[in-house]
Amino acid sequence: MTLAPVPLARSTEEVEALLARPLLDLVFEAAHVHREHWKDSSVQCSQLLSIKTGGCPEDCAYCSQSTHHRTPVEPEPLSAVDDVLAEARLARDGGADRFCMGAAWREVTNGPEFESVLEMVRGVKALGLETCATLGMLDGDHARRLAEAGLDFYNHNLDTGRSHYAEIVGTRDYDDRIETLKTVRAAGMAVCCGGILGMGEDRHARAELLHELASLDPPPESVPINALVPIEGTPLQEAAALDWTELVRAVAVARILMPLSRVRLSAGRRELSEEAQALCFLAGANSIFVGDELLTTPNPEPKSDAALFAKLGIAAERGSHA
Ligand code: SAM
Ligand code: DTB
Numbered sequence: 295m296t297l298a299p300v301p302l303a304r305s306t307e308e309v310e311a312l313l314a315r316p317l318l319d320l321v322f323e324a325a326h327v328h329r330e331h332w333k334d335s336s337v338q339c340s341q342l343l344s345i346k347t348g349g350c351p352e353d354c355a356y357c358s359q360s361t362h363h364r365t366p367v368e369p370e371p372l373s374a375v376d377d378v379l380a381e382a383r384l385a386r387d388g389g390a391d392r393f394c395m396g397a398a399w400r401e402v403t404n405g406p407e408f409e410s411v412l413e414m415v416r417g418v419k420a421l422g423l424e425t426c427a428t429l430g431m432l433d434g435d436h437a438r439r440l441a442e443a444g445l446d447f448y449n450h451n452l453d454t455g456r457s458h459y460a461e462i463v464g465t466r467d468y469d470d471r472i473e474t475l476k477t478v479r480a481a482g483m484a485v486c487c488g489g490i491l492g493m494g495e496d497r498h499a500r501a502e503l504l505h506e507l508a509s510l511d512p513p514p515e516s517v518p519i520n521a522l523v524p525i526e527g528t529p530l531q532e533a534a535a536l537d538w539t540e541l542v543r544a545v546a547v548a549r550i551l552m553p554l555s556r557v558r559l560s561a562g563r564r565e566l567s568e569e570a571q572a573l574c575f576l577a578g579a580n581s582i583f584v585g586d587e588l589l590t591t592p593n594p595e596p597k598s599d600a601a602l603f604a605k606l607g608i609a610a611e612r613g614s615h616a
């Protein structure tokens with residue numbers, strides 16, 4: 295059976311129309327696109343570690359690590375290189391294939407801390423893992439040095455659509471984010487860039503975000519789709535919970551718009567049923583965060599993820615393009 299082809303979405307309005315399609319038609323179409331471009335249903339597994347927690351001067355309304363909010367997170371200095379490498383080894387032995395180091399910095403600055411991060415990247419790479427870091431904004435020289443140290447991916451999210459952005463972040467511009475993404479690209483690293491759903495945005499803002507991501511040239515290699523993890527003490531602590539179908543829709547539309555990207559079902563998986571996660575995988579999600587913790591909040595337990603993968607017959611390994 296063939297479905298009527300979906301025209302390549304070119305405008306935010308078209309993306310919004312895709313998001314509004316009947317759910318099962320949308321999932322069917324996305325699954326079709328997925329299977330055309332990826333040769334199996336394997337799921338890539340990234341593990342996160344917060345290497346520098348809290349004390350961030352930015353005011354991101356969702357974040358546990360901003361000094362603008364009083365949250366339960368206690369600031370901690372940059373971790374020691376050896377401790378990070380010990381965590382990376384555990385992650386690798388637990389089945390992760392990519393290790394992502396996150397720092398609550400507004401931007402990278404030169405000095406001993408950056409030198410330590412470069413050493414962490416070299417060490418993680420030497421363990422045979424793919425390397426990823428998310429350190430805030432960076433300039434061309436930082437990007438070049440990270441790439442030389444062996445950094446494969448740089449994560450920097452657009453977070454939400456342009457029309458909603460000012461509600462969420464006041465201390466930097468949308469275009470600052472886009473600039474950093476260009477700098478990452480120019481240094482030859484792969485881009486990991488996505489956003490968060492469930493921050494009070496409407497479908498139009500979600501369409502803007504997905505359209506913006508798909509319009510990056512080339513689109514990001516990894517697209518994390520996060521559902522807000524509400525954090526006590528932040529302005530979004532009482533945000534209305536996202537309906538799981540909206541997450542499935544966003545995953546499906548990301549898959550249709552960015553057929554060759556890894557679409558990662560990211561933060562918020564603990565709140566999703568196994569059935570909802572299965573529908574996300576069918577709709578084209580082919581990456582998750584594994585391990586007990588995200589950055590400052592819990593993730594599903596590794597044993598429950600292993601059980602889900604076993605039930606669905608999903609292999610936790612590097613999948614490849616068709
Ligand atoms: N400071 C760096 C930055 O903002 O780019 C790196 C770390 S920051 C915590 C990485 C990303 O995690 C954010 O851009 C955001 O998309 C996501 N994130 C942070 N807190 C979250 C939350 N409570 N729920 C869902 N996603 C979150
Ligand atoms: C991304 O898009 N999600 C990750 C990673 N990139 C850095 C972070 C999720 C953080 C969730 C809230 C926390 O644990 O603090």
Ligand code: SF4
Pocket residue numbers: 350351352353354357358359360397398399400430
């Ligand atoms: Fe800082 Fe990143 Fe949190 Fe924003 S999301 S407050 S930049 S750590």
